[in-house]
Amino acid sequence: EIRVLEVALRLWSVQGAMGAKIRTVVNSTLAIFAELWVF
Structure with missing residues (x-):
């Protein structure tokens, strides 16, 4: 059982x-998309 x-x-x-x-x-992908969306 221990194993x-x-x-x-x-x-x-x-x-x-x-x-x-x-x-x-x-999270990094969403951050990149957020930056692209802003600009």
Whole structure:
């Protein structure tokens, strides 16, 4: 059971890292579009 928890925690942390990267990309893309929209 302990190993299952370890694997679950690793998968969860990997998903969190991926989510953070995706959020960063989305935020930067939205910022670029916002600047283009203003000008």
